[in-house]
Amino acid sequence: MVLKRAADLPERMDAIGFASPGGPDVLGLEQASMPDIGPGDVLIKVAYAGVNRPDCIQRAGHYPAPPGASQILGLEVAGEIVAVGREVPSEMIGQMIAALTPGGGYAQYCTAPWQHCLPVPADMNLKAAAALPETLFTVWHNVFERGLARDGERLLVHGGTSGIGTMAIMLAKAFDIEVIVTCGDEAKCEAARQVGADLAINYKEADFVEAVKEYTGGKGVDVVLDMVSGDYVPRNLQCLAEDGRHVTIAVLGGAKAELFMPMVMMRRLTLTGSTLRPRSDAFKAALADEIAANAWPLFTSGELAPVMDKTLPLAEAAAAHARMEAGEHIGKIVLEVDHG
Secondary structure (H helix, E strand, C coil), X not given: CEECCHHHCCCEEEEEECCCCCCHHHCEEEEEEXXXXXXXXXXEEEEEEEECHHHHHXXXXXXXCCCCCCCCCCCEEEEEEEEECCCCCHHHCCCEEEEECCCCCXXXXXXXXXXXXXXXXXXXXHHHHHCCHHHHHHHHHHHHHHCCCCCCCEEEEECCCCHHHHHHHHHHHHCCCEEEEEECCHHHHHHHXXXXXXXXXXXXXXXXXHHHHHHCCCCCXXXXXXXXXXXXXXXXXXXXXXXXXXXXXXXXXXXXXXXXXXXXXXXXXXXXXXXXXXXXXXXXXXXXXHHHXXXXXXXXXXXXXXXXXXXXEHHHHHHHHHHHHHCCCCCEEEXXXXXX
């Protein structure tokens, strides 16, 4: 292992923990051991950590960390690399990066495989960088790789003002894809339009299936990015054009759906989906390479920037989770750990 200023690294660190699953109030600041650095890992002094829906689900006891991953919450961070494993290029020490992590982000120090890191240039905001990896990796893989979205097509996204939703709008528009979203009130619909959505539907006041059909002249959309599942799935299929692709990334509305399979056959629809966290390090490294080549420059250049909701101190992680679960946020919630 190669270390930078090894004597300066503490033996213990502040981290957010919880004794047993429950609501946001189970989260609290505590002392934890420093993470072990694997041969292919970097040790990151965390400046900011992004808050994501899977963190809330894990805290509630329904999304356990994969084998070998930190039990500390947090799937994305930005900060400085202060130590590296023996298989990692030593010149990475001192670099500012954003990283997709297998867990452990809600802490002063966090490890991540070095190939899951993206460089943060000096003129890029670290807070914004921390808000990117989880949603960027998720949207890129599911919309562009699994959903095969391409310029000139139409995309329907549920939860248009969530972190995933705002990222999907921005990326799709950057690649000349028309975007339709659903939101829970008019204020969120307007926020989605400001991000770039071509059509924002208040699903509490309008049937999104009929609204999509009317907007597209009956043709439908080419890709649906679905975070709801449950009884939304058959309705989503009604929104799809022939040869359309339905991509599921969460089941917030229920794990089961009843489908009319002749529609799938006659319209040649594709149903797929994925979960990111359990995938192999090699898969995530390949995904990071593709993002670095095709999407990351849009953010490092300033052409795109994540929609930021609220930044809270690490010690207020419980409030961050409560805000996310109440659906009050528009864009990303971030925890400030040590912005230096």
